[in-house]
Amino acid sequence: MKFISWNVNGLRAVVKHDFAETFNQLDADFFCIQETKMQEGQLELELPGYHQYFSYAERKGYSGTAIFTKHEPLNVMYGIQSEEFDHEGRAITLEYPDFYLVTSYVPNSGAGLKRLDFRMGWDTAFQAYLSKLDADKPVILCGDLNVAHKEIDLKNPQSNHHNAGFTDEERQSFTKFLQAGFMDTFRHFYPDQTDIYSWWSYRFHSRDRNAGWRIDYFVTSERLADKITDSKILTDIFGSDHCPVELDTKAI
Template identity: 65%
Template sequence: MKFISWNVNGLRAILKKDFMSVFAEQDADFFCLQETKLQEGQVNLNLPGYVQYWNYADKKGYSGTAIFAKVPAIRAIYGINNETLDHEGRVITLEYPTFFLVTCYTPNSQTKLKRLSFRLEWETAFLAYLQALDSQKPVILCGDLNVAHKKIDLKNWRTNQHNAGFSAEERQKMSTLLAAGFTDSFRYLHPDETGIYSWWSYRFHARDNNAGWRIDYFITSNILQDKIVTAAILTHIYGSDHCPILLEAAL
């Protein structure tokens, strides 16, 4: 099975670029989006052969996720069953006979980490949610998780140690997630590869200089490790400040 995940940073904007060409070219079984930034009815996508699942933020033009799936899910779950945290359209879960697929747009801790406390509350609740799923059947998690886990995962780690996405607290939460029985698929197949990133600031010609961060992930339950065939970051695809990421798994 082929999975694609992409933070599109505004679906309406990227539809004016090459989104549909990328979508058709990738021909994925599951195409997951984060940061769609729209409300129900603001786009009408014609995607023959796909079932569309959408989760919208209460706030207009903010956050939001979607999954386009060739195979209809047994059921879809929107959010993480947390009334406090489920107002920003950040998670969709699709249940299939042998696995759960979860797409997530993790909250950003923002400038000077002013939203770090919310982020940490989210991380604790989200991990509990994933563990509850994993107790039933294996999980494939994808999305913009808004953290570069290790120094190898961003270009300028020294100057970003106290910034959103590379704070000690956020990195520890990722370590805790992986220690709970989950695998970072890209690092599983490419443990030492450097200079491969999935997000670049729009400032300072960051993408031209490859001054990026790897903050988009496919994470699987450990039991699926031997099913991971390909885990790649599609740096040649433009249209957003993120590029798509790919997982191929023998499921």
């Protein structure tokens, strides 16, 4: 099976360009989207053969997630079962007989780390939610997790230390998450690969210079390791300040 995850930085905007061509070319079983930046009724997508699920932020033009899948789920859950954190459309969970698929757009700590406390609260609630799912059946998590875990995961670690997405708190939180029985699938296959990223600032010609960050992930329960055949970062696909990431698996 093929899973795709992509922060499109505005679904209505990317649909005006090459989204349909990219979507059809990738031909994924599961296509997960973050940062849709839209409300219900603002866009109708013709995606024959796919079930469509959207989670919208209460704030207009902000955040939002979606999943398009060829496989109808047993159950669909929106949010992370937290009154504090379920107003921004940041997560969707699809339940299948043998696994859960979760897509998430994790909060950014923001300029000056003004939302770091909110972000750390999210991490605690989200990790508890994922662990609860994992106790029932294996989890496949994807999305813009808004953290570069190690220095290898961004171009300029020294100058970005203590910036949003590369604070000690966020990185340690992600380490704790992985230690709870989860696996960063890209690093599972490519533990030492450098200079490959999934997000580049629109400023300073960052993508041309490949001055990026790896903040988009597929993280799975460790017990799915023997089912996973590859984890990729599709740097040749444009249309957003992020590129898609891909997970390939045997039947689960």
